[in-house]
Amino acid sequence: MSEPILMKGNEAVAEAAIAAGCRYFFGYPITPQSEVLEQLARRLPEVGGAYVQAESEVSAINMVFGAASAGARVMTASSSPGISLMQEGISYIASAQLPAVLVNIMRGAPGLGGIHPSQADYFQSVKGGGHGDYRLVVLAPSSVQELIDHTVLAFELAEKYRTPVMVFGDAMMGQMMEPVVLPDTEPYPVHRPWATTGMKGGRGPNIVHTLYLPADKLEQHCQRLFAKYAEIERNEQRSVQYLTEDADIVVVAFGIMSRVARAAVEMAREHGIRAGLFRPVTLWPFPAAALREAASQARLVMAAEISMGQMVEDVRLAIQGRVPVTLFNRIGLVPNPDEIFERIRKEAREVQLVNG
Amino acid sequence: MAKGYQRPSTLLDRPWHFCPGCNHGIAHRLVAEVVEEMGMVEKTVGVGSVGCGVFAYEYFNFDGIGPSHGRAPAVATGVKRVLPDHLVFTYQGDGDLAAIGTTEMVHSAVRGENITVIFVNNTLYGMTGGQMAPTTLTGQVTTTSPRGRGREQGFPFRVSEMLATLEGAAYVTRVALFNPAQVVRAKKAIRKAFEVQMQGLGFSLVEVLSACPTNWGLAPLEALKFVEEKMLPTYPLGEFKVPEGVKA
Ligand SMILES: Cc1ncc(C[n+]2csc(CCOP(=O)(O)OP(=O)(O)O)c2C)c(N)n1
Numbered sequence: 001m002s003e004p005i006l007m008k009g010n011e012a013v014a015e016a017a018i019a020a021g022c023r024y025f026f027g028y029p030i031t032p033q034s035e036v037l038e039q040l041a042r043r044l045p046e047v048g049g050a051y052v053q054a055e056s057e058v059s060a061i062n063m064v065f066g067a068a069s070a071g072a073r074v075m076t077a078s079s080s081p082g083i084s085l086m087q088e089g090i091s092y093i094a095s096a097q098l099p100a101v102l103v104n105i106m107r108g109a110p111g112l113g114g115i116h117p118s119q120a121d122y123f124q125s126v127k128g129g130g131h132g133d134y135r136l137v138v139l140a141p142s143s144v145q146e147l148i149d150h151t152v153l154a155f156e157l158a159e160k161y162r163t164p165v166m167v168f169g170d171a172m173m174g175q176m177m178e179p180v181v182l183p184d185t186e187p188y189p190v191h192r193p194w195a196t197t198g199m200k201g202g203r204g205p206n207i208v209h210t211l212y213l214p215a216d217k218l219e220q221h222c223q224r225l226f227a228k229y230a231e232i233e234r235n236e237q238r239s240v241q242y243l244t245e246d247a248d249i250v251v252v253a254f255g256i257m258s259r260v261a262r263a264a265v266e267m268a269r270e271h272g273i274r275a276g277l278f279r280p281v282t283l284w285p286f287p288a289a290a291l292r293e294a295a296s297q298a299r300l301v302m303a304a305e306i307s308m309g310q311m312v313e314d315v316r317l318a319i320q321g322r323v324p325v326t327l328f329n330r331i332g333l334v335p336n337p338d339e340i341f342e343r344i345r346k347e348a349r350e351v352q353l354v355n356g
Numbered sequence: 357m358a359k360g361y362q363r364p365s366t367l368l369d370r371p372w373h374f375c376p377g378c379n380h381g382i383a384h385r386l387v388a389e390v391v392e393e394m395g396m397v398e399k400t401v402g403v404g405s406v407g408c409g410v411f412a413y414e415y416f417n418f419d420g421i422g423p424s425h426g427r428a429p430a431v432a433t434g435v436k437r438v439l440p441d442h443l444v445f446t447y448q449g450d451g452d453l454a455a456i457g458t459t460e461m462v463h464s465a466v467r468g469e470n471i472t473v474i475f476v477n478n479t480l481y482g483m484t485g486g487q488m489a490p491t492t493l494t495g496q497v498t499t500t501s502p503r504g505r506g507r508e509q510g511f512p513f514r515v516s517e518m519l520a521t522l523e524g525a526a527y528v529t530r531v532a533l534f535n536p537a538q539v540v541r542a543k544k545a546i547r548k549a550f551e552v553q554m555q556g557l558g559f560s561l562v563e564v565l566s567a568c569p570t571n572w573g574l575a576p577l578e579a580l581k582f583v584e585e586k587m588l589p590t591y592p593l594g595e596f597k598v599p600e601g602v603k604a
Contacts, residue, residue, distance in 0.1 A: 026434065054463075055460075058427070059463065064434060066433060067435065070401065070435040204417075207420050
């Protein structure tokens with residue numbers, strides 16, 4: 001284990017990618033993500049890789065498509081508007097079953113929005129974004145250390161399942177500095193006998209494509225993709241729970257919001273309110289069964305997110321109407337813990353967990 | 357002496373899906389022949405496009421990629437950066453390259469990306485049924501310029517002339533396929549472009565003027581005449597950029 005060092009979130013993502021064996025990065029500048037590409041522009045040539053500054057996010061994601069087809073471990077990173085431009089490419093990457101890691105350091109939106117922290121791209125990435133039937137694995141780290149760990153995990157999942165994986169950050173996590181330890185484990189191996197690397201050794205042509213004109217072929221293709229997605233749903237649901245065993249109120253939050261929510265839960269406990277935190281770590285696959293279980297004795301479930309309410313829909317689906325689900329949300333900032341605590345206290349009064 | 361028709365090993369034994377008189381089959385064949393003659397079969401990655409060339413990978417007997425509409429040069433960039441000693445080319449129509457994919461094409465040239473673009477200019481969108489393209493001739497009738505391309509629809513896009521102004525573009529040429537002599541010239545141009553790439557000299561593009569009898573509403577022979585008589589005045593043949601000291 002190496003010594004802890006102080007690192008900015010965006011730089012940590014870049015270093016984690018290198019540690020995970022990624023040698024190719026294609027990207028386009030956008031605040032609050034730009035340090036990822038600046039760091040990789042500096043570092044990749046040092047480690048025998050290549051950084052290409054694309055002319056747009058549309059091009060960047062298609063360069064990722066090409067590099068992944070050619071057998072390389074590859075990544076791109078952007079922020080919300082740039083991720084919007086990548087959606088067609090993500091659909092193609094998912095259909096062609098290419099391993100690739102995509103990082104979204106989310107910022108305020110819609111439109112040009114702002115450069116504040118945000119979680120409002122949940123629908124876009126967790127529910128689809130691009131055209132057609134595909135799923136995107138979405139990981140939601142909550143610290144700079146987890147940005148590192150989840151970037152490494154993203155490469156592993158991408159390789160194992162031949163599928164694109166997205167790591168969600170936000171403007172605060174991308175910009176903040178925390179002590180971290182970089183991994184010193186061997187990168188997950190790259191084994192891609194299907195890659196278009198030239199027909200060496202007398203094999204037939206390898207083809208990477210997404211066109212299935214005969215209807216039955218397209219249906220088979222979608223069935224194959226979804227058999228794989230079902231396996232991912234079985235194996236890869238991840239979540240973290242804090243004080244949920246006896247919780248009357250379960251707060252559900254991911255990413256940076258989960259840290260604030262945890263502090264709010266502690267404040268509630270100090271005030272005699274049995275609150276707990278359920279934190280989805282994989283947003284797709286959403287840990288629905290674990291959440292249902294964690295909330296089995298709860299009187300109220302409260303989704304807390306930096307959007308007008310997106311994850312809350314998955315929370316409702318998981319809870320299946322067994323208890324009321326409410327939403328705490330803010331836009332353009334990460335709220336203080338006491339704001340969430342006040343809301344927990346108000347809700348507690350309403351469900352008559354505490355008196356006046 | 358004279359050899360009969362022989363299929364190069366780089367072309368699979370499959371019937372073309374192209375319409376009678378379409379030049380895509382000839383263009384495919386020339387690319388395949390050059391790959392074979394250069395001994396690059398084990399080191400070639402062909403990147404197709406979306407258009408009538410969409411099934412390129414079903415014909416070529418080497419590794420192939422089917423990218424999204426217009427993005428082939430970006431995909432080829434990704435491949436080439438990973439496999440710098442491989443021959444990487446794109447095969448694109450004029451809608452794919454000169455409309456939706458203009459950015460990717462121009463910026464691959466701006467970066468001097470060591471890839472080759474085979475650009476098949478048939479003045480319209482063939483696959484989707486003959487709509488107007490940026491390359492449609494002035495006055496030309498298409499399904500979306502039913503009164504002929506006029507002032508409101510703009511002017512023909514001379515891709516090769518434009519690219520030749522870029523430092524990163526090493527070799528840019530326009531060829532045609534309307535008679536056997538032109539076909540021979542076209543093949544030489546493809547060979548030269550591939551050699552420029554393998555020498556690491558930068559971006560290369562071969563624009564191939566190509567007949568589309570179906571969407572032009574012409575018989576195959578008339579369509580070849582259309583290329584010669586109607587396309588050449590707007591799209592003159594020749595080399596627009598040749599790197600110094602390219603070995604012939
Ligand atoms: C994003 C997107 N837009 C539109 C299309 C539909 N489309 C398929 S092929 C094509 C035009 C192809 O024309 P061209 O590139 O000139 O090639 P040709 O068929 O003439 O050889 C279009 C518009 C698509 N596949 N994807």
